[in-house]
Amino acid sequence: MSLSLDDVRRIARLARVAVTDDEAQATQTQLNRILGLIEDMRAIDTTGIEPMAHAQDVHLRLREDVVTVTDRREQFQSVAPEKENGLYLVPKVIE
Amino acid sequence: MKWEVVIGLEVHTQLTTQSKIFSPASTAFGAAPNTHTAEVDIALPGALPVMNKAAVEKAIQFGLAIGAKVNRRSVFARKNYFYPDLPKGYQISQFELPVVEGGAITINVDGVEKTINLTRAHLEEDAGKSVHEDFHGQSGIDLNRAGTPLLEIVSEPEMRSAAEAVAYAKALYSLVTWIGICDGNMQEGSFRCDVNVSVRPEGQQEFGTRREIKNLNSFKFIEQAVKAEVQWQIETIEDGGKIQQATVLFDPDTGETRMMRTKEDAHDYRYFPDPDLPPLVISEDWISRVQAELPELPAAMRARFESQYGIPAYDAGTLTASKDMAAFYEATVAAGADAKLASNWIMGDISATLNREEKDIAQSPVSAAALAGLIRRVSDNTINNKTAKDVLKKMWESGDAADAIIEREGLKQETDTGALEAIVDEVIANNAKSVEEYKAGKEKALNALVGQCMKASKGKGNPGVLTELLKQKLA
Numbered sequence: 001m002s003l004s005l006d007d008v009r010r011i012a013r014l015a016r017v018a019v020t021d022d023e024a025q026a027t028q029t030q031l032n033r034i035l036g037l038i039e040d041m042r043a044i045d046t047t048g049i050e051p052m053a054h055a056q057d058v059h060l061r062l063r064e065d066v067v068t069v070t071d072r073r074e075q076f077q078s079v080a081p082e083k084e085n086g087l088y089l090v091p092k093v094i095e
Numbered sequence: 096m097k098w099e100v101v102i103g104l105e106v107h108t109q110l111t112t113q114s115k116i117f118s119p120a121s122t123a124f125g126a127a128p129n130t131h132t133a134e135v136d137i138a139l140p141g142a143l144p145v146m147n148k149a150a151v152e153k154a155i156q157f158g159l160a161i162g163a164k165v166n167r168r169s170v171f172a173r174k175n176y177f178y179p180d181l182p183k184g185y186q187i188s189q190f191e192l193p194v195v196e197g198g199a200i201t202i203n204v205d206g207v208e209k210t211i212n213l214t215r216a217h218l219e220e221d222a223g224k225s226v227h228e229d230f231h232g233q234s235g236i237d238l239n240r241a242g243t244p245l246l247e248i249v250s251e252p253e254m255r256s257a258a259e260a261v262a263y264a265k266a267l268y269s270l271v272t273w274i275g276i277c278d279g280n281m282q283e284g285s286f287r288c289d290v291n292v293s294v295r296p297e298g299q300q301e302f303g304t305r306r307e308i309k310n311l312n313s314f315k316f317i318e319q320a321v322k323a324e325v326q327w328q329i330e331t332i333e334d335g336g337k338i339q340q341a342t343v344l345f346d347p348d349t350g351e352t353r354m355m356r357t358k359e360d361a362h363d364y365r366y367f368p369d370p371d372l373p374p375l376v377i378s379e380d381w382i383s384r385v386q387a388e389l390p391e392l393p394a395a396m397r398a399r400f401e402s403q404y405g406i407p408a409y410d411a412g413t414l415t416a417s418k419d420m421a422a423f424y425e426a427t428v429a430a431g432a433d434a435k436l437a438s439n440w441i442m443g444d445i446s447a448t449l450n451r452e453e454k455d456i457a458q459s460p461v462s463a464a465a466l467a468g469l470i471r472r473v474s475d476n477t478i479n480n481k482t483a484k485d486v487l488k489k490m491w492e493s494g495d496a497a498d499a500i501i502e503r504e505g506l507k508q509e510t511d512t513g514a515l516e517a518i519v520d521e522v523i524a525n526n527a528k529s530v531e532e533y534k535a536g537k538e539k540a541l542n543a544l545v546g547q548c549m550k551a552s553k554g555k556g557n558p559g560v561l562t563e564l565l566k567q568k569l570a
Contacts, residue, residue: 014363016177053170053192053368059376060171065112065149068119071130076137086128087226087235090179 117144163198
């Protein structure tokens with residue numbers, strides 16, 4: 001499998017990353033090299049090996065259902081560029 | 096051409112936890128904007144999610160309640176998309192290995208039972224809320240809801256009408272509130288339905304192209320939206336058009352569905368396992384403990400009510416529509432009320448009055464024991480049914496016991512034949528016309544005479560005794 005330049009542009013758009021034509025081409029080469037490595041790995045026989053979902057063999061830690069934090073809105077919003085009536089303000093979005 | 100409708104539901108149920116799924120902030124509804132958030136909910140860099148044990152336990156409860164497979168190992172994944180109410184740029188959800196797989200729910204439409212199979216149920220976090228009022232051309236973002244635990248329950252496309260879709264949604268609603276994993280508050284968004292609808296010519300094997308109606312938060316809207324969508328799809332095809340896969344919204348004001356986005360610009364979520372969260376492992380012990388603590392489920396209780404109390408299937412179904420109603424019924428019978436009379440009173444006068452006053456049965460001013468006290472007086476003929484209705488009204492208003500009201504107002508039914516005989520004689524003397532009619536063979540005239548006797552006895556006469564006396568005297 002290899003990615004076209006259009007694939008790269010689409011991935012960039014989905015990630016909201018602006019890329020120039022030069023960057024797109026360079027990224028295409030890099031991504032295809034990674035995909036090539038994955039192709040190599042696919043040649044390995046993995047019959048009977050359980051797929052991993054995480055790099056370490058650990059389980060999810062669970063916490064008790066307790067509320068331990070209080071209102072810190074003022075602190076949190078002190079770094080927000082714009083706010084009003086307790087809301088964060090962002091460019092208008094309507095679907 | 097005859098068309099077959101195919102419907103599948105995805106329901107987001109908000110789980111009743113105190114804190115959020117991955118943070119220790121409160122999930123309480125209605126707080127001032129952004130006051131119930133922690134670092135994880137607002138996506139501060141470096142903040143890490145820590146799973147809420149109670150959310151997992153509620154997912155296990157649901158899986159066991161529908162006879163599903165609870166996966167001993169399940170995986171959290173990132174669902175990537177950009178929207179301002181999702182500050183991380185991804186929603187933590189489950190994709191390839193959900194916590195619950197399979198299971199089934201039985202629905203009943205017009206007395207016909209049908210089993211609807213479930214595909215899966217997975218844990219995920221809710222997003223925040225956008226407020227599109229005019230903030231100088233900007234949108235406001237409230238992240239209080241961000242991180243609220245949801246269980247998304249996905250059915251197989253096995254429903255064939257709007258009525259079946261509604262019956263399924265109601266059965267699911269009844270179950271999740273029954274086992275207490277969801278508070279069922281639909282106005283607050285605790286139970287939201289996405290409905291996938293397609294049509295195909297009857298007899299055709301493959302499915303038609305579906306459209307998804309998003310975010311329906313009432314059973315009435317599900318019914319209206321599905322009907323409108325089905326009609327639109329059939330008309331479009333019959334006019335030579337083609338259905339395009341799309342997401343639509345239902346507008347209750349116009350009663351129409353309108354396009355939100357088509358498949359072409361649909362999201363490409365690029366799911367991948369979340370490296371912040373290793374696999375969720377559920378032990379056999381945990382599952383056994385949850386199984387042991389699971390309450391008796393509605394279907395089992397319905398069957399038990401029929402056999403234990405000897406009431407009809409309809410009564411058993413109505414009384415087990417909610418846990419509180421079922422408990423009220425059992426308490427009434429336990430306090431000495433006749434099982435069928437208790438059912439009649441609860442489904443009748445009690446429910447009607449509660450509805451009128453917009454109260455739940457748990458808030459009933461007449462307790463189960465008090466209702467049993469009233470029903471006992473009907474059973475032992477102290478008062479007749481009509482008087483009992485008036486006594487219930489007075490119990491409702493005053494909070495007094497049935498016996499106290501009967502005593503105070505002298506409502507005790509007159510069964511003394513001597514006293515009733517005098518009334519009957521008087522009524523016969525004063526109602527020559529009815530007497531003639533009855534003697535001429537008009538059975539209905541007897542009812543009129545009994546009514547006159549009841550009136551003369553100020554409602555206290557025993558209608559059975561009065562009828563007998565009239566028949567004797569007019570024979």
